[in-house]
Amino acid sequence: MRILLLEDDKQLGPWIAGGLREEGHVIDHFENGKDALMAAMGQDFDLLILDRMVPGLDGLAVLKSLRASRDTTPALFLTALGEVDARVEGFEAGGDDYLTKPFAFAELSARVSALGRRRDGPQAEPEQTTLRYSDLTLDLLSRHCERQSQAIELKAKEFKLLEYFMRRPGRLVTRTMLLEQVWDMSFDPTTSVVETHISRLRSKIDKPFEEQLLRTRRGEGYVFGS
Structure with a gap:
């Protein structure tokens, strides 16, 4: 998806943008509401992620302006304002979801995916209970x-x-993604839990067989399959 991100925090903004890019999204990151509003009015986005507390024209004002111009792009508010009244105000302005800070990237990713599915309409595919790749099967x-x-x-x-x-054949999976979504941990450069489990998994699904399915991209992460 192409996502507009309005976040002025110098550390949080690049962290969010980088994580979403790792998942395959195209991110246009803005640190002020005026530039974000101009971009949203002039281009098509699949999702808006808006900080409520940007100085000047904040995320709430940006979304009100877009809704007044009949823009229906799904919008997710990010904010430290967790009170009920603040959330209600966000929804009444036309917001579709609301995530309070601090938050785990895994939850943000899940909410982004949910809003993307909502935009694309209901899916009729049955839930998958058996995963297969090449000669490997997981029930x-x-x-x-x-x-x-x-x-x-x-x-x-x-x-x-x-x-x-x-579930992600051929896609780059980073160490941060694995820590957050498999271990439910925030990024920790000192832990070797990912590398240890990758090694054990390889010894079971790859080492006894000719075709190697799980590969390392040095400095980037891991790729399963081709």
Whole structure:
């Protein structure tokens, strides 16, 4: 999706923009409401992420102006204002969702995906209970994994890690994404939990077989499949 981000915090803004770009989104990042409003009026976006407390023209004023011009782009407010009255004010201005600071990137990502699905309309696809890639199969109900008809015993975190990769074949998965969405942890440069579990997972799903499915991109992250 193409996303407009209005966030003036010098650390938080680039962190949000970088994380969303890692997930494949195109981000136009603005630190003031005037520039964000001009961009939104002149270009098509799939989602607006607006900080409520930007000096001058804030996210609330930006969205009110857009809604007055009949712009229906989904909007997610980010703010430290968590009171009920503040949230109600955001929804009455035309907001679709509201996330208070501080927040985990995994939750922001989930809300972005939900708003994207809402914009695209209801999906009729049934829930997937078995994941397959090449000769590797992962049954989410029975918690059974096998490759080339050989059963592979996975511990709970290894199973969750493999499920995360198999749902994103061919996509770059960063260490930060794994820490937040598999371990529910914030970024920690000192921990080696990701590298340790990746090594254990490789020894089970790749080492005994000719085709290697899980690859490392040095300095970037990991890619499962081609």
